[in-house]
Amino acid sequence: EGVTWGLLSRPCHVLVLLNPQSGTGHALQLFHSLVQPMLDEADVAFTLFVTERPNHARELVRAADLSQWDAVAVLAGDGLLYEVVNGLMERQDWQAAIKKPLCTLPGGSGNALAASINHYAGNTRAFKEELLTNCTYFLCKGLHAPMDLVSLSTASGKRLYSFLSFGWGFISDVDIASEKYRQLGNARFTVGTIQQLAGLKVYKGRLSYLPVETSSSVSSAPGSPSEQNSHHVPCSNGRPLHILPQPAPRPPHEGSWPEDSLLVPFDQPVPKHWTVVPEEEFISIFAIYQSHLGADFAMAPTAKLHDGAMHLFCLKAGVSRLGLLRLFLAMEKGTHLDLNCPHLHYVPVRAFRLEPFASTGLMTVDGEPLACEPVQGQVHDQLCRIISG
Ligand code: ADP
Ligand code: MG
CATH class of the missing domain: 2.60.200.40 (Tumour Suppressor Smad4)
Structure with missing residues (x-):
């Protein structure tokens, strides 16, 4: 199967879903101090949505008009991205919705996908703010690739x-x-x-x-x-x-x-x-x-x-x-x-x-x-x- 790469258009608008409880509880702080300045610099506009409870993000992406955003980013751990993927698959228009480019910005204690993407990109291993900086940089570049999903x-x-x-x-x-x-x-x-x-x-x-x-x-x-x-x-x-x-x-x-x-x-x-x-x-x-x-x-x-x-x-x-x-x-x-x-x-x-x-x-x-x-x-x-x- 061929691989089709994609590129976010510029300027673009990204929905950022953020779990303030993830990891050590500093995700919101990290967004303002590290992520936002990079997005501003790269002409990436964003809507920030801070979750208040489990399944909040899942419910949002299940019902939202996705056409407002070019991509959906998650500043949290893998758990919040899991909510997003399942929320998208619960939509009537899942076939189109699941093709919306997703982005993982590591802010949790489990950031497996972010660490993996950092590795696929050929970077040496990175932790915490360094890993988050690398992943935010990927979002600024805007290159997206297909990813396999497993149905269970x-x-x-x-x-x-x-x-x-x-x-x-x-x-x-x-x-x-x-x-x-x-x-x-x-x-x-x-x-x-x-x-x-x-x-x-x-x-x-x-x-x-x-x-x-x-x-x-x-x-x-x-x-x-x-x-x-x-x-x-x-x-x-x-x-x-x-x-x-x-x-x-x-x-x-x-x-x-x-x-x-x-x-x-x-x-x-x-x-x-x-x-x-x-x-x-x-x-x-x-x-x-x-x-x-x-x-x-x-x-x-x-x-x-x-x-x-x-x-x-x-x-x-x-x-x-x-x-x-x-x-x-x-x-x-x-x-x-x-x-x-x-x-x-x-x-x-x-x-x-x-x-x-x-x-x-x-x-x-x-x-x-x-x-x-x-x-x-x-x-x-x-x-x-x-x-x-
Ligand atoms: P971590 O990597 O620290 O586990 P995650 O982003 O994976 O962080 O989130 C862990 C869990 O918290 C997930 O099950 C998610 O559904 C849930 N969650 C999301 N938003 C909130 C919130 N505002 N308060 C409490 N739990 C939340
Ligand atoms: Mg988790």
């Missing part, structure tokens, strides 16, 4: 759109448990990791996926209900989590959502050419679609904005605490795969299904919590657009 569907009928990650187990626990350390900014993840290492838990479930390699060699669409996969092991050491399959949720309007052509309903086994992981005990399952999970956390160094892949990491039970600590410390430089840890499995995938055997632990989507239940998802190539370097 749950057994109880939720449907979500995600630009960053899906996770379960250790890494998600760190993300959620470290919320209370948000005053520490970026360091919250390091503190959280060490804390979670003390009470390491095992999560049981079945993981299946469609590797990128397989998907490019299989020409026919999966379509028909598949027969039992040959690796498909009946669950022995866990009870399958029974949730009655719900009809696919309908969008609240006429236009249908992008079709999940790679997925079959939860009551059917995954298509035959998928891989079913034989092990069913995990420390963490984590799919990341960008290079960085944090400014100093290069989880998938080869990932790109539109590589058509989720980078799936599966950390199997049996890894020692020391082994795990080593892996996480190596992630700072992105060298964790070089350690050849036998418990860490990495594969780029187009789609996956995760069926937990019990509803233990939280799942996370782009760092935001999701109640634990069966989930499946697939990549939608170049569905949205993002200001990039």
Whole structure:
């Protein structure tokens, strides 16, 4: 697929959504002292909207007349951009709305997309004000590129759109448990990791996926209900989590959502050419679609904005605490795969299904919590657009 770059016209008008609570609580101050002077200089006009509560931004972009703005920027963490993406997808005119160029200006404690875009642009790693300056500079330049989104569907009928990650187990626990350390900014993840290492838990479930390699060699669409996969092991050491399959949720309007052509309903086994992981005990399952999970956390160094892949990491039970600590410390430089840890499995995938055997632990989507239940998802190539370097 070709990549179409775009450029914001000049002068242009940008909606800036700002979460005053994100990160260390200085986003508004940072806007006035750092962002605004650069936008003024570059002839970028803006409308500033300061959120008052969770979902405020989501409701705004769901209903607003988007034609007033050339781009929608978010000065916050990844959580607020996640609201924006989902708010846009809830619109009747989602097909046009989701093409509005988005922009991440890092002001939160989790700024994974900003760190990733900084990396894609070839910059050395940057933190805090320096990262914010780089990202504001990208907005001033106005170059935007397509970005893949992942659609996630749950057994109880939720449907979500995600630009960053899906996770379960250790890494998600760190993300959620470290919320209370948000005053520490970026360091919250390091503190959280060490804390979670003390009470390491095992999560049981079945993981299946469609590797990128397989998907490019299989020409026919999966379509028909598949027969039992040959690796498909009946669950022995866990009870399958029974949730009655719900009809696919309908969008609240006429236009249908992008079709999940790679997925079959939860009551059917995954298509035959998928891989079913034989092990069913995990420390963490984590799919990341960008290079960085944090400014100093290069989880998938080869990932790109539109590589058509989720980078799936599966950390199997049996890894020692020391082994795990080593892996996480190596992630700072992105060298964790070089350690050849036998418990860490990495594969780029187009789609996956995760069926937990019990509803233990939280799942996370782009760092935001999701109640634990069966989930499946697939990549939608170049569905949205993002200001990039
Ligand atoms: P951080 O990176 O610090 O977590 P985010 O921007 O990701 O910052 O926001 C964290 C959460 O705060 C998100 O779930 C978002 O919906 C919510 N939120 C947005 N605006 C507000 C607000 N004004 N007050 C409290 N929470 C908010
Ligand atoms: Mg967040």
